[in-house]
Amino acid sequence: MWYVLQHAEWEGPGIIAEALAAHAIRFEIVRLDRGAAVPKASNLDGLVxxxxxxxxxxxxxxxxxxxxxxxxxxxxxxxxAVLGVCLGAQLLAAALGAPVIKGPQMEAGEGSVVLTGSGRQDPVLGGGKGELPVVHWHQDTFPLPQEATLLACSRLYEQQAFRLARTVYGLQFHLELSREQADDWRNRGLTITREYEQRVRAVGERVFDNFIHLAVAGG
Structure with a gap:
């Protein structure tokens, strides 16, 4: 069983849930924002x-x-296997000993990240172009956790994606938006054109499929 920890109504798993279902993986969405308890590690095979x-x-x-x-x-x-997205990546960094702080500037809406040399060779993020279209929505940041590999950076924040071991990933940015989520985020003030949304989704489908395939294969 995989568990997906959700912290807000508008921050669901989106196409990550679609990818898990496509791989026939049983998963449960744990609504921490509604008072659900954090599951025990002994009860899970993977964590998002x-x-x-x-x-x-x-x-x-x-x-x-x-x-x-x-x-x-x-x-x-x-x-x-662990995948952290935005706050999830920050929690992963903190669990690995890195301090999380509020950065100098909000990064929100359409954007991009540039893959590092390690990122271009990465089995999850690599395999495409060296610059990925993404959606940003954060201000908090952190230094690279000890022993982690930096995979992607942006103009405003260096730590955009990192990996530890083979199947532990932190993504500061968003690739998971479903059509409904993108509509909701636009209503909340983010600039995301329909064309850009589709580009981000195409990258997200590839990235999440790669991650789950790697996790199921045991890294």
């Missing part, structure tokens, strides 16, 4: 941690954040 409006440093207001960090650390130590 989604974004959210809160910061890692706000654990006093959102107690589940500390429990999530412990779960992520247990999954990493146990060799389980």
């Amino acid at each position: 941690v989604m974004g959210g409006p809160m910061g890692v440093y706000e654990a006093a207001d959102y107690p589940f954040l500390a429990a999530e960090q412990k779960l992520i650390a247990s999954c990493v130590a146990g060799g389980r």
